Amino acid sequence: MLTGIDIGGTNTDIAVLGEEFIAHKIPHGVSLSQILKHHKVSGRVGVSTSQPLNMLVTGTGLRVLLITIPGPGLAPQGVAVGGCIDHRGELVEDLEMHQVHEAISSGNPEAIAVCGKFSVRNPVLEDAVAETARKYVSPDRVATSHPIGFLDFPARCAMVKANASILRTVLGITQEVRQVSPGFLYFKGDGGLAQPTVIHGNPGLLLNSSPAAVALGVRYLTGISEGLIIDIGGTTTDLVPLSGGSPLMKTLIIEGRDTLVPSVASTSLPYGGDSVIVGNSLIPKRQGNARAFSGDLPTLTDALNLAGHRIGDSARSSVPAGTSAMQVIDWYVDTLVAMIQTIDPEMLIGTGFLSPFLIPRIASRSGVPCIVPEHASSANALGVAVSRVSLSLAVHADSEKKRMTVNGQVYPYPGKAGPDLIEWAVDETRALATAAGASPADVRDVELVSFSTYDVVRGGVRHERITDLVVQIPPGITSEAP
Template sequence: MIVGIDVGGTNTDVAFLSENQVKTFKFPNEYGVENILDRISREVDIKRSRLIISTSVPLNALTSEFDRIKVLSLVFPGPGLDYSRYGIVLRGYVNHRGIYVEEIDEDEIVKALESGEYDALAISSKFSIRNPVIEHKVSEVARRFIDGDRIALSHHVGLINFPLRINTTILNAKIAEKVKKLTESVKEIKEEFFYYKGDGGIIPWQIALRNPLELYNSSPAAVAYGAYFLTGIKDALVIDIGGTTTDFVLLKEGAPEVEEKVEINGMRTHVRCVRSLSLPYGGDSLYSGSLMPYRDGKSVAFGGDAPTLTDLLNALGAEIGSFQRSREKVGREEAEREVEKYVNSVAEVVRNYPAKTIIGTGYLAQHLVPRIAEAAGKRYTIPEHYGSANAVGVAVSRISLTLYARFDTERRLAIFNGEVDQEQFESISGHPDDEELVELAIERAKELALKYGANERDLADIDVMYFNSFNIVKGGIKRGKIVDVIVQIKPGLCCDVL
């Protein structure tokens, strides 16, 4: 049994998958993840199931609490480099080969930690992905001043560009404690589970705690893969009409496009997530003379006080919730006017996409997608389980790990995700060619995935995302080479559901 959960802006969707049989459920977010998991446990043996969670916690925290959560950023760029715009610059340096050449100054670090009020801490050393010793040492000092759950280390980001890695680490620090609390609450019911990433893959919770921005904006990926699984249509525009937003994701050859180096609140980062577009209107969008780009509680049909887009649809003949209450609040003529405006605004966006077919998802899809498709001149389909396609996408996706490897054959070093691997010393002695070292990185990524429960058949599709190699020559003699390689097990549908 596979259990997929997607925590959206308004509702939490749940999908059960067993031998390609799908069951879906929807809960209001007020229930909370712990209560929802408790309810699920009455339906299935959750301890023996694979549990995957897509959560809006990172997105919500960075949207609504960005300025409230103050982060102290400590930066160790090395001598002669001015990184003061990124935080407090301190002594301590690991060079480009991962050699610890300048000690940290503990008194200087303590002074920085005592310098002001902050809620979280980001520690970034320039070449920490080749040797994280400085970040570990500083973290030990910092734990005397701040809880470890609120400390983020840059080598866990695992990518080279230092300014982007600092930014990512600062944002990780802002959300680390929230993701840790959610993780602990889930672990009370199931010890081992997975989180869903923004690029459409799944990772074990242990990796998510080290780099929680991996989870950023995961719902568009979930709904895209859910729509593909439910319809089998490889090329289409997915329109997901949720409670808070209307989202657009383009499918090409059965996969959404992934965006690199995503900008969050004006900060360029190392975040990868599915490319999507959102309009700030959904089923719970307030109607107050016109449709507003925000929520103000529940729809009247579900016990709220002010009408919403859902209530407008009820006024036009839909029967959602307590539809009679909606009709007491809103007249048919004004409802038709506002729904038409919404349909036209969505259709205008749809016309900009090359797809000929729309896949409608979200709980209002059956009421709105036919009108949108007609206005945009597109074909459409609305699959079974359309209201919880996001949770289905979470359930059907496979483990997708990213591995940064650095090989220094002269020093006989293999470093994986910032940590030196003693066992690989013998494997890289001599003068291996580039292909051998790339294969070592790929094999290590596979080993990690299998350790966390991946099916071996899901590991056939691995991308080399970055590669750089240069020879070390001393006295006219080649002494070795240094190779940097980043590999990723590609996101996609897991073999268990194909």
């Protein structure tokens, strides 16, 4: 049995896929623990959440101090402290710990992010700063950059700052879900599942998971490989292009800075079923539910009811005096059609609760054929349910230093270099994925993404070798999906 839980800004959706398909939609305001008390989840449980992203977008995250250990190089971001790890992971300048204390004392932060250059080759300085930081703020408000795992100091700075802001929320969600499902997995922005311990090192992996979830859900429901998913939610409408059966990938931008974290490409329109009506159009704002769902202010959902649909408690729906419900709907449809025309898709695939009421109208107006699959309103949760464990291991091994890091974490050096290390990395990937709950069929194919190895020569003598490689189990639909 596969269970997907999608904690959105408006609803929490649960999809259970076993001998039959069961879906639940729980409105905003009900806590996760209450939901899980009433809806027993079983089998493998995947959880996606837009809460961390919403915190960042709405600016309700914590006030974060970014402490950097830039060493020699380009002008640093954040508050820089002395100390240096070089490209080989060697400690070549000691940490100026008094500067760390000064930075925190004068910054009075709510959370602290730590980013050292080349920390993914040796995290010792980042760990030392973090240890000190935890004396000033609680441990769930301190994040380090090395678990992000790749070379790019500015990108890690951007990501770790977000991580420090959202870590506490993510730990809270983990605690709640674990009470009912100890072995649950998180659904990432790239469309794969990962263990909570992986996510706690880099909670930014959760960001923007909604487009990935809906893309997987649509692929499972329809098998359509070319088209444009239009996912109509309460707060936003997201457009997710599909090409060759997969969504397009990009990297995640936070506060205008590229984090290099892989994420499904989508375009978001700031209007959805709960957007408030003003005049004959909508404002990009959600102020509670639609009137049809016990809210106070008339929304797009209420306009649909006045146009003849029966959504929720349609008798409660109304629109402001002087407003034409049809003109509100036309305004939304036209806004969306203008965006669709810039993408020029072969087909529209509607998902989300309101899609059966709006997608045919959008298709007719844009001249593009459409489909609203069965279970369209649960496509996101379904996508989470059918996803599989995905894992990427970036290995850097220095046989001279007898040092190895995997995704920025120090690993015992396995005594292998060059091509011999590939086999080790493949086995390790399989072991980690299996430990996370992946089925044997899902770990069969491990891709070698990149490999390079070269000699370290000193004094005209070949000393040892440095090897870099990346292996992965890419995201996709689990072989366990019925």
